[in-house]
Amino acid sequence: MAKALSKETHLAMYQKMSLIKQNDDQIQFEMKTGKLMMPYYSARGQEVIPSAVSVNLNPDDYLVTIYRGIHDSVAKGLPLKDLWAELAGRDTGTCKGKGGPMHITHPETGVMVTTGIVGSGIPIATGLALSSFYKKDGKVTVTNFGDGASNIGAFHEGLNLASVWKLPVVFICANNRYAEHTAYEMGTACDTIAERAASYNMPGVRVDGNDPEAMHAVAKEAIDRARNGGGPTLIEAMTFRFCGHNIGDDSHYIPAEEMAAAKEADPLPRYRQWLQNQGFATDEELTAMEANIAEEIKAAKEYAYSCDFPGVEELKRDVYAYDLA
């Protein structure tokens, strides 16, 4: 049995969850009003996973994530102003407006790679962990991906390599039951993704990714194992995405009852109520916390829009280590 979590840890997780949700709401709002023009893959419904993982990470631990990964980066500590400036394509953004939402990168907070290619982050995470092995820097690399990604070669090669070399990396699969419009069973031959770990001789754990305590326990064990030289772990975190694959997707391929049941079990209000029942916080305290987050997002948004777009000279910069003529 894992030790009961402290009130502080619970509130830290809730703080991240609320931040992720409110940030998602605001991004969707700005897209609807046409102020943000970008591809966007909402993680609404999946807030628990990165919140429970990241309270177990050090600020300099590494993260490799995917197009549906802004929540992972925000939970890791990515400054909102830098994020919003990037989403708005401004030169003060994390990537000077050149990468966009699918390629958020912020090494200061350990956000090392965001990829738009399914599965490709997995071997890269293995490589970051390899660099930690050589440098003996004590860092753990965490990488997030979806259920569909476990059907691509890069997943299998990356896991095998990480296990053979016993590297400090944690593979976190957010199983939201769909890959674009393809239901899990249509594309995946095994019943669980966790069982795939057996082929690579590493622990594979399936957990309710919408249960903060359970998710925290599994993540802590895996991160501790990685940090202590015990090698990689595959975590399959069961969850659901409420807003389809991307903005504009009407989720027609998801049975209405399945969507309704998932939304009914929305982890956010449930956890909020649970915190109050436990006496960890009052409604007023949580409301105040949420209001602070809202202010922070508002400030980030205003800052982003006040910044300039990058100049055309940026086309010749960063292609190589030196500027092109």
Added chain:
Amino acid sequence: MTAKMTMLEAINLGIKDAMAADESVILFGEDVADEQGGGVVKATAGLSTAFGERVRSTPISEQGFVGAGVGAAIGGMRPVVEVMMANFLAVCMDQIVNHAAKIRFMSGGQTAVPMTIRTMSGAGFQTGGQHTDWTEAWFAHTPGMKVVMPSNPADAYGLIRGCIEDDDPCLFQESMPLYWVPGEAPVQGNVIRLGEANIVKEGTDVTLITYGRGVADSMAVAQKMAADGVNAEVIDLRTISPLDNDTILNSVAKTRRAVVVHEAVRSFGVGAEISSRIHEQLFSDLKAPVQRVASSDCPTPFCKPLEDAFLYSQAEIEHAIKATLD
């Protein structure tokens, strides 16, 4: 009034007619069946309903299902495989470059891969560096592969049928910005043979050689400059590899000036190959060096102002034409 159709509808119809005409034509790719929505842009809508298990949605396994296309083709099928976006071709490059393209040669002609790979790309939607690359030069540089890019709905129909009927592996690269532009509807059953370019507009002063999205832009500039007395000939390559040398060289022998236009980045691109062939054959006839108009040599940037600056423009086409006239 002639009937109108979008390129998406034309591609859908072309595949449908090819499947009806030949039972060995099968189709697979991510989300292509109707249960998954008939493809991300609905290019394959209705086909699984019409043809049952000859149409399959796949897992996200490009190496797996493109490789399966190679094997099925060797086994006598004519697979049409959809790789959702051109950038994802990088994931299955081995199956295409080391296998599909080379198997006929390496087997001494005993086995072949009559497979069509459909994919799409195109900048302008702020989708950034991993969703907008043009890969025609990657594959044109691979002997054994054919590379096709349609510029309008009627050609898209004829060319997808041409690819499916062709006995060698073809990459059929579609331009996203052209998908919903209506054009003249195809004549059903009209198959366009690969390797034949189309002279879209005849002219005497300069030859614009282009394909895909570049055709509409080149035509717009040609029309604009006609008012200034410049009579440009516009060639739509349709097939990039094998290149229609005769049409290009005959035209440039007449106009003695040439500009190549493509959305793909400039360096080591299709424009370089065409320019080189013209210089090799017509050096002493040319009145000016061949000009290239292309996108900037960098990954596609995300933000709008940079994406616009990255993309080639009609103004650059005009400028290049003027450079050949000076």
